[in-house]
Amino acid sequence: MQITGVTQHHVSHELADSFRPNWIPGYPQGSHEAEVFEIETDAGITGISASPSFAGGLDYATPLSLFLQGEDPHDVEGIVRKLETVDLIGPRPWHLELALWDIVGKDAGKPVYELLGGSDDPIRAYASTGEVQPADERIEYVQDRVDEGFEAVKLRIAERSDLDVVRAVREAFPDLTLMVDANKGWTVRVMEEETQWSVAEAEAVARELADIGGIEWFEEPLPRHDYAGYARLRDAAAVPIAGGEFNAGPQELYEFLDHDAVDVLQPDAALVTGIKRAVEVAGAARNQGVRFVPHTWTNAIGFAANLHVMAAIGADWCEFPHDPPWTPEAWSAPIHGEFAAEDGTVTPPKGPGLGVELDRDLLEGK
Ligand SMILES: [Mg+2]
DSSP, X not given: OOEEEEEEEEEEEEEEEEEOOTTSTTOOEEEEEEEEEEEEETTSOEEEEEEEOOTTOOXXXXXXXXXXXXXXXXXXXXXXXXXXXXXXXXXXXTTXXXXXXXXXXXXXXXXXXXXXXXXXXXXXXXXXXXXXXXXXXXXXXXXXXXXXXXXXXXXXXXXXXXXXXXXXXXXXXXXXXXXXXXXXXXXXXXXXXXXXXXXXXXXXXXXXXXXXXXXXXXEOOSOTTOHHHHHHHHHHOSSOEEEOTTOSSHHHHHHHHHTTOOSEEOOOIIIIIHHHHHHHHHHHHHHTTOEEOOOOOSOHHHHHHHHHHHHHHTOSOEEEXXXXXXXXXXXXXXXXXXXXXXXXXXXXOOSSBTOOOBOHHHHTTO
């Protein structure tokens, strides 16, 4: 089998309202933008992948064809060795590897998790917010998620004073598992720069979180490359420290492991590793007693890929993005149907490959 071509579609999906994610400080996001790729083969099988994008789009199908045309998609390792050089002159390549697995799975008639030795057991999910909101609004939101069956929620903080929201949610829901994400690993600085913390400041926040109690992890309290800072914080903090969702590639995840820098490693297969490297890094993490819980916040194709990784490695949580207007319906836009959590759990799609299909009407602007 040979790859014969790459087709790119820019997808833009209006959100019902403006969304103010903690990772784009000061910027109200009005739409969900993605670049969707189809990798075609001479066997008539097409694999799909997607990357987050800018409004207006970012075209790179033509240079990608140079790397992919004529290759056998089953040679994932060989193609990854080529793709990992794409970002020397262009965008991050990792999401493209998802399309190879989609092809390989469709060719075998099996879901990706099965090819990787995983099972379709339900994975417990946590509802993941994106905005910092006032306590009363957050309590209402959490009540809705608890009513749906979620037993864990991830809250965002941008400033130390936002801990008041975490405290209020804890008081209202004494038994709820809470993750807390400070989004100081990276932000998109189109409008404002995020507040950064020293290790000592992050440690003070961690101390308050330990007092609040029931904190599953404290995520991205420091810049993503400050491995030594993470290691010092992890040593000092009484809550687990998490990071790695948007580092530049697998090597940087091994830096986290080499520095004993985190308790929870969170690379996103669509952003940092692809599927194969994710499974490899997860194995290395496990050998060091480090948990592996992928970030999933891109779109339904990235979510599906991360879900296959989770199913393959037995991850203990699945991030389920849900913070209106960023609803499962909104982030599932590139595919038919939408992902849903049931009783606070998610199961990987059972169809061959990634198990999701593109919404042709959306691609054709209908
Ligand atoms: Mg995060």
